[in-house]
Amino acid sequence: MKFNAIASDCGISLKALVVNKDLDDTEINLTHMYNIVTIDQRQESKSKSDIFGVKELDESLGGAMRKGNVYMISGKTGVGKTTTATQFLVQGARVGEKGAIILTDTRGAEYVANAKTFTFGFEEYYKEGTIEVIELSDRIRELKEDVLESLKNRTRYISKLTGEISKIVVESRITRLVIDPITPMIVENDDFVNQFIMALAIPHTYILITSPVMKSDLSMFGIEEYFVSGVIKLEMEDPSAGIRKASIVKMRGGSYNPYPFYFKITSRGIVPFQSERDVKGSSIFKKIDA
Numbered sequence: 001m002k003f004n005a006i007a008s009d010c011g012i013s014l015k016a017l018v019v020n021k022d023l024d025d026t027e028i029n030l031t032h033m034y035n036i037v038t039i040d041q042r043q044e045s046k047s048k049s050d051i052f053g054v055k056e057l058d059e060s061l062g063g064a065m066r067k068g069n070v071y072m073i074s075g076k077t078g079v080g081k082t083t084t085a086t087q088f089l090v091q092g093a094r095v096g097e098k099g100a101i102i103l104t105d106t107r108g109a110e111y112v113a114n115a116k117t118f119t120f121g122f123e124e125y126y127k128e129g130t131i132e133v134i135e136l137s138d139r140i141r142e143l144k145e146d147v148l149e150s151l152k153n154r155t156r157y158i159s160k161l162t163g164e165i166s167k168i169v170v171e172s173r174i175t176r177l178v179i180d181p182i183t184p185m186i187v188e189n190d191d192f193v194n195q196f197i198m199a200l201a202i203p204h205t206y207i208l209i210t211s212p213v214m215k216s217d218l219s220m221f222g223i224e225e226y227f228v229s230g231v232i233k234l235e236m237e238d239p240s241a242g243i244r245k246a247s248i249v250k251m252r253g254g255s256y257n258p259y260p261f262y263f264k265i266t267s268r269g270i271v272p273f274q275s276e277r278d279v280k281g282s283s284i285f286k287k288i289d290a
């Protein structure tokens with residue numbers, strides 16, 4: 001491996017080294033000295049099929065979710081978007097990936113207090129800094145006013161916002177980022193949403209956005225779903241029993257299972273739900289594990 005001191009000074013803001021072995025101490029020191037981010041390919045393949053840490057949901061995805069793309073979880077209020085996104089970060093932390101959630105409409109303290117009520121381990125990863133919680137400041141309103149005034153300002157707005165997001169991701173070495181929900185960051189315009197989502201894609205990082213539903217059954221403006229690489233739609237199946245369903249309605253570049261996955265949200269987080277009919281129809285024999 002060769003380090004080039006000249007390359008480190010030529011104005012490149014992000015220097016990354018893709019590795020597939022453990023670096024020795026000298027190499028680690030050099031990456032720190034030249035501010036080079038290391039990306040471990042082995043980590044990427046290890047976590048490919050372990051996205052949410054919920055076997056049924058991960059299997060439905062069939063390994064189609066890839067780093068470097070933007071994905072969306074859609075659904076009505078209370079259906080479980082934030083919970084699912086939080087489990088995505090916790091699962092990342094379990095496999096050694098740093099994650100962050102950018103909250104655009106909730107106070108950080110409120111989110112943390114709620115996430116701590118689950119027993120899936122959020123608190124521990126949050127305390128050790130493997131999961132970061134970031135609030136969007138009121139400055140977004142000023143910035144957005146410019147765009148609303150004239151769409152001509154959109155390129156400036158998009159590069160400022162996505163530039164700041166990339167900076168957080170690179171500096172904190174985050175490989176799983178959630179924006180919950182995306183709506184306050186965008187405006188209702190096809191070209192804007194297209195440009196924004198394209199700029200949001202960060203190499204070697206999963207970007208997961210959430211969206212409430214309004215103009216379409218997948219998003220607020222009925223535009224977002226066209227530009228993301230995949231959509232997981234959450235719906236209430238039986239509100240009185242708290243049964244929900246998750247369906248993958250789009251997942252570019254992979255074969256996924258389009259049949260819905262039924263679940264409940266308990267203090268353990270997402271818990272697969274097996275209907276009484278399934279239980280009744282199941283085999284009368286039970287194999288005992290060794």
Ligand SMILES: Nc1ncnc2c1ncn2[C@@H]1O[C@H](COP(=O)(O)OP(=O)(O)OP(=O)(O)O)[C@@H](O)[C@H]1O
Nearest residue numbers: 076077078079080081082083084117118265266267
């Ligand atoms: N600790 C917990 N134990 C059991 N259920 C919980 C717990 N915390 C939240 N829930 C349930 O999970 C549901 C889904 O909450 P979540 O915040 O994930 O929904 P959401 O889709 O993000 O909603 P919104 O659009 O309002 O942000 C809540 O309505 C609540 O019923």
Ligand SMILES: [Mg+2]
Nearest residue numbers: 081082083180
């Ligand atoms: Mg939410």
